[in-house]
Amino acid sequence: TFDLTGLPPTPEEIESFVNDIELNAYKRLIERLLASPHYGEQWGRHWLDVVRYADSGGFANDFERPNSWRYRDYVIRSFNEDKPYDQFVIEQIAGDEIAPKSTENEIAVGFLRMGPWEQTGMAVARVTRQFFLDDVTDSVGQVFLGHVMRCARCHDHKFDPLPTRDYYSMQAVFAHTQFAEVNAAFQPSENTDGFEAHKKYHQLRNDENKRMLGTLPKERVTPNDFGRERLGRKWSTLFSWGFDRYRPIAFTVYNGKTKLDRNVNRRRPRPADPMKDGRLEKTTILTGGDLFSPADSVQPGALSAIGLKSEITSEVNGRRTALAKWITHKDNPLTARVMVNRVWQYHFGRGLAGNPNNFGATGKKPTHPKLLDWLASEFMAKGWSVKQLHWLIMTSETYRRSSTHPTPERLAKHDPNGDSYAVFRPRRLAAEELRDSMLAVTGELNQKPGGIPARPDMNLEAALQPRMIMGTFAPSYVPDAKPEQRNRRSVYALKLRGQRDPFMTTFNQPGPDKSCELRDSSNVTPQVFTLFNSEESADRALAFAARVIKETNSDGEAVRRAFRLAFGRVPNKAEAGDALQLWKETTEGQAKRNPKPRTYPTEVVRSANEENTGQTFTFVEKLFEYQDYQPDLQLHQVDARTRGFADLCLALLNANEFLYVY
Numbered sequence: 001t002f003d004l005t006g007l008p009p010t011p012e013e014i015e016s017f018v019n020d021i022e023l024n025a026y027k028r029l030i031e032r033l034l035a036s037p038h039y040g041e042q043w044g045r046h047w048l049d050v051v052r053y054a055d056s057g058g059f060a061n062d063f064e065r066p067n068s069w070r071y072r073d074y075v076i077r078s079f080n081e082d083k084p085y086d087q088f089v090i091e092q093i094a095g096d097e098i099a100p101k102s103t104e105n106e107i108a109v110g111f112l113r114m115g116p117w118e119q120t121g122m123a124v125a126r127v128t129r130q131f132f133l134d135d136v137t138d139s140v141g142q143v144f145l146g147h148v149m150r151c152a153r154c155h156d157h158k159f160d161p162l163p164t165r166d167y168y169s170m171q172a173v174f175a176h177t178q179f180a181e182v183n184a185a186f187q188p189s190e191n192t193d194g195f196e197a198h199k200k201y202h203q204l205r206n207d208e209n210k211r212m213l214g215t216l217p218k219e220r221v222t223p224n225d226f227g228r229e230r231l232g233r234k235w236s237t238l239f240s241w242g243f244d245r246y247r248p249i250a251f252t253v254y255n256g257k258t259k260l261d262r263n264v265n266r267r268r269p270r271p272a273d274p275m276k277d278g279r280l281e282k283t284t285i286l287t288g289g290d291l292f293s294p295a296d297s298v299q300p301g302a303l304s305a306i307g308l309k310s311e312i313t314s315e316v317n318g319r320r321t322a323l324a325k326w327i328t329h330k331d332n333p334l335t336a337r338v339m340v341n342r343v344w345q346y347h348f349g350r351g352l353a354g355n356p357n358n359f360g361a362t363g364k365k366p367t368h369p370k371l372l373d374w375l376a377s378e379f380m381a382k383g384w385s386v387k388q389l390h391w392l393i394m395t396s397e398t399y400r401r402s403s404t405h406p407t408p409e410r411l412a413k414h415d416p417n418g419d420s421y422a423v424f425r426p427r428r429l430a431a432e433e434l435r436d437s438m439l440a441v442t443g444e445l446n447q448k449p450g451g452i453p454a455r456p457d458m459n460l461e462a463a464l465q466p467r468m469i470m471g472t473f474a475p476s477y478v479p480d481a482k483p484e485q486r487n488r489r490s491v492y493a494l495k496l497r498g499q500r501d502p503f504m505t506t507f508n509q510p511g512p513d514k515s516c517e518l519r520d521s522s523n524v525t526p527q528v529f530t531l532f533n534s535e536e537s538a539d540r541a542l543a544f545a546a547r548v549i550k551e552t553n554s555d556g557e558a559v560r561r562a563f564r565l566a567f568g569r570v571p572n573k574a575e576a577g578d579a580l581q582l583w584k585e586t587t588e589g590q591a592k593r594n595p596k597p598r599t600y601p602t603e604v605v606r607s608a609n610e611e612n613t614g615q616t617f618t619f620v621e622k623l624f625e626y627q628d629y630q631p632d633l634q635l636h637q638v639d640a641r642t643r644g645f646a647d648l649c650l651a652l653l654n655a656n657e658f659l660y661v662y
Contacts, residue, residue, distance in 0.1 A: 002661050003347055004033040004390065006042035006433045006489075007440050011564040030394050034387050037449055038489075040080030043386070045432060045491045046346050047075050049519070050143055050357075051114045054495045054512035055453055058116030060470040062498035063265065064238070066245035067181060070190070071110035073450040076491070077189060085339055085384040086328035089144055093327070094320035096252060103184040106250040112136050113179060113251060116497060116513050118264070120470065125260035130291045137171040142515050144327050145303070146338035146359035154289035159361040161305035164285055169301035172283035173312060173319045176255045180270035184250035191450035194485065195246045198452060202246075204624040205475065206239040227610040227617025231472040237265050238475065245452055255317050257281075275316070302326045306333065334359060336376035336384075343389050344375070345518060347399060349427045357517035367419050399424075403662045426662045428521055431507035432490035435536075438653060439487050441565045442543035444632070446488045453494035455480045455625075456487070457536065457632075462502045464604055473606050474498065478625040483632055506530045531654050539632045541650035545642050546633055548649070555580060558645065566652040579648055587644030595635035595643070600626045 001009045009017075017029055033039060053072055056064045078088050090098065093112070095105030115135040119128045134153060141149030151157050152167040186192055213232040220226050244267055256274025258281050271277070283300075287293035300319050302310035308331050312322040327335050338356065345351035352372045354364025366372050375392070382388040393399055403424045405411045411422055418425075429437060435456075439445035456479060463477040477499055480486045493501070497512055506526050510516035531537050548565070552558040559579045563571040571579060603622045610617045635643055652658060 001033055002429065002433060003394070004030070004042060005036050005038035006045070006430075006436060007038055007445075008437050009568060011561075011568070014564075014568050026400075027395060030391060034390060037080055038447070040076040040078070041449065041489055041491050043079045043346075044072070044076035046342070047079070048072060048491070049510055049516040050342070051075075051111055051139070052116075052512045052515055053114055054116075054497050056496045056498065057118050058497035058513060059118035060120065061118055061265070062469055062474065062496065063118065064242055064245075064496070065251055066242055067247075067249045067251045068110060068114075069245075069451070069453055070107045071114070071251060072491070073190060074104065074107045074110075076450065079386065082385055082387040085379070085386055086335075087384070089328050089335070090321070090324040093140065093144075093324040096254060097317060097321045103187055103250065106182060106184045106252045109253050110251045112139075112174070112177060112253055115139060119261060120265075121263040122470075125262060127291060129258065129260060130286075133171050133174055134289075136174050136177070137167065139515065140170070140323075140327075142357040142517075144338065145334045146341070146353075146355075146357060146363075147303075147334070148358050148360065153286075157360075162303065162360075165296075165298055166301070166303050166305075168283055168285045168298045170303070170323070172298055172300040173323045175281040175283045175300070175319075176257070176316045177253050177320065178256050178258065178274070179264075179268055180252055180254050181244065181249050181267045182252055182254075182270050184248055184252075186248045189450075191448065193448065193451055195452065197482075197485065198480075199243075199246050201478075201481070201624045202239065202242055205235075205622075206243075208622055208624075209235045209239060223610040223613045223615035223617045226612045227472075227608070228619055230611070231619055234469065234472050235475065241266050255319075280316070308332055330380055336379050337372055339386075340375045340379050340389065341372060343386065344372075344393065347390075347393055348421070349425050349521075351518070355517060357515055424662075426660045428507075428523075428660050430519060431504040431509040434507055434659065435490050435503065437658070438537075438540040438544075441653075442540050443547045444483065444487045444540075444543050446484045448488065451492065454485055454488040454492050456490075456493050456501070457539075459502050459534065459536075460601075462499075464601070466606060466608070467499055468608075469498070471611065473608070473619070473621075476604060476621055476623060478623050479629075481625045481628040482630050487632075503530060503534065503536055531659075532650070537650060537653060538646075541653060542635065542638070542643070542646040543633050544649040544653070545646035546638060549642055549645060555583065559583070559648075562645075562649060562652060566649075566655070567657045582651070583644055583648050585644075586647040587641050590643040590647075591640040593640075593643075597636050598631060598634055600629050600631070602626045 001007060017025060020028070053068070054065070055068055056062045091105055091108035093109070095102065095108040099105045115132070117128065117132055117135070119125060134150065138148065138150040141147045147160070147162070149162070149167055149170065152162045152164050154164070156163045209232055212228060213236070216225055216229055216232075220229065249267070254270045254274055256271065257276070257278030259278035282297055284294040284297045287295050299314055300312045302308075302312065302323060308326065308329055310322065310326040312319055312326070326332065338359065341351045341353050342356050345356055352368050353359060353366040375389070378392060379389050398421045401421065401424045403426050405423045415422060436445060455477070458477055458479060463479075467474040490504070495512060500509070500511065507530075508520045508522055510519055544562070544565070548558050548562045552561050556576065559576055560570050563569060563575070601623060603620055605618060605620050607616055607618045609615065
């Protein structure tokens with residue numbers, strides 16, 4: 001179930017499958033999992049890795065993108081609906097062109113803006129505009145065509161048949177693509193729950209900031225005045241823009257003339273007449289990739305080496321549509337293979353071609369090229385259905401192989417590098433799968449789909465460490481006040497480029513600045529400390545223990561229930577005996593302790609050197625959510641027996657059998 005939903009099966013689901021003696025029980029299981037709404041959350045998460053989804057823009061200010069969550073939910077819906085992949089591609093590249101009045105399509109083209117980007121008064125607008133054009137050209141190449149385009153920005157590609165002219169011809173497709181945040185009514189399928197609860201604290205921060213600014217003297221005499229004024233002005237911008245999160249706005253693009261803004265720190269509307277003001281861009285080859293060294297002009301086009309003619313117009317509108325249709329044409333040899341390879345990789349931990357974002361000469365050669373070709377043809381023949389592709393892979397003998405081989409010596413002799421699929425390679429749970437699984441077995445997971453980003457608990461030292469944005473402090477990270485808001489699936493967690501969750505990064509969640517073709521799977525000491533010593537693990541273990549004790553009537557039954565929830569099986573006699581003995585010993589130890597309620601800060605004091613005077617200024621930031629914070633179950637709220645059992649549950653959550661898929 002992890003492959004398709006990212007969640008562990010419940011004991012009841014396992015028992016139902018084991019007791020299903022009818023033919024095709026396994027196939028019915030796959031059908032049920034593919035129909036689960038959690039399927040889209042798992043496979044949408046994979047896609048969001050590739051397209052670099054984040055809720056902020058990065059760089060010096062790391063401005064939040066209040067409405068990018070609607071693109072995240074569009075991706076999840078698309079996988080759940082089994083939207084044909086060719087349509088999925090076209091919508092993300094040119095949805096606004098093919099159906100201008102479609103809210104879904106307005107949201108879909110947010111893909112083009114997923115990369116990091118910022119325009120401030122200290123940056124040259126033409127330069128940051130070129131950053132976007134280079135970024136979107138390379139992103140389209142890697143995500144859909146499995147080709148790193150940026151290598152040809154300064155010169156002809158050294159290894160692949162990709163001349164610089166092709167690079168700028170494809171870039172010309174996006175020459176008239178402009179940013180906008182437009183009104184787009186919420187759809188019935190979108191989750192708008194929780195707006196008022198989140199907006200309440202946003203409003204409190206905004207009001208407190210206004211109050212602070214209102215108390216400043218008209219004449220600035222002290223470093224504190226200068227420092228707090230600078231901070232207050234910055235936060236006024238942040239909070240004002242942030243209210244867009246609760247409004248029906250699409251993070252999108254349109255076609256028109258380029259109007260360069262000196263400073264982009266608020267919502268950008270789409271002009272009534274996109275062709276009235278600004279400059280109609282014409283793309284040229286940039287000598288050495290230098291914006292200020294233009295050479296020959298180019299017309300919009302695609303990759304000449306593909307041998308598939310592109311009918312890309314030179315008109316303002318329609319360029320992206322033509323490119324999208326070229327990308328998804330049945331005779332394009334790359335697109336279907338790239339997606340098939342991604343799906344195969346997520347099932348087996350490695351692609352048939354080893355670099356899913358790079359099918360060029362510098363990428364790893366396919367180990368089974370004929371299989372890749374056949375899967376790609378089947379993918380297209382079955383209507384570009386990703387779910388049918390899962391079905392094809394997961395019902396194969398290759399996928400269903402055991403993780404152990406009956407004669408390992410023979411396997412080592414004939415396949416010393418592990419290139420074959422004679423056995424299934426175990427894999428560790430991804431960071432999100434690990435957190436979600438812990439919440440699932442404890443019964444705390446809120447499975448409500450979609451909506452504005454959740455703010456899970458974060459290590460306090462990381463959450464409250466000073467984070468600088470241009471000229472002053474960023475607001476502190478504060479978790480949602482209620483457990484049901486915090487304990488949502490990790491795919492819905494707020495993802496700031498400038499402040500990543502240390503639990504997630506420890507377990508190899510990639511940064512959102514670059515497209516992630518394959519996550520690292522390290523095995524390092526900080527992971528041990530995180531799983532065994534962190535507050536997150538301790539909270540989950542205590543909730544796990546409380547759940548099991550509540551659901552059972554004896555010590556032996558509790559141990560069996562804990563094993564079934566964590567491992568999907570009952571313990572053997574030796575394991576049960578050891579578990580009961582450990583529970584006894586830890587309970588005796590816990591009886592000698594008197595745990596106190598955990599306290600949470602309701603304000604934090606910041607200090608820094610003020611830019612105008614060089615002297616120190618201080619500021620007190622109120623953490624409003626912590627004023628209403630409802631903590632998860634705490635040690636002082638349960639007896640020694642439950643605390644002792646929590647120590648056993650913590651050991652189960654640290655076991656390889658919980659952390660790995662075999």
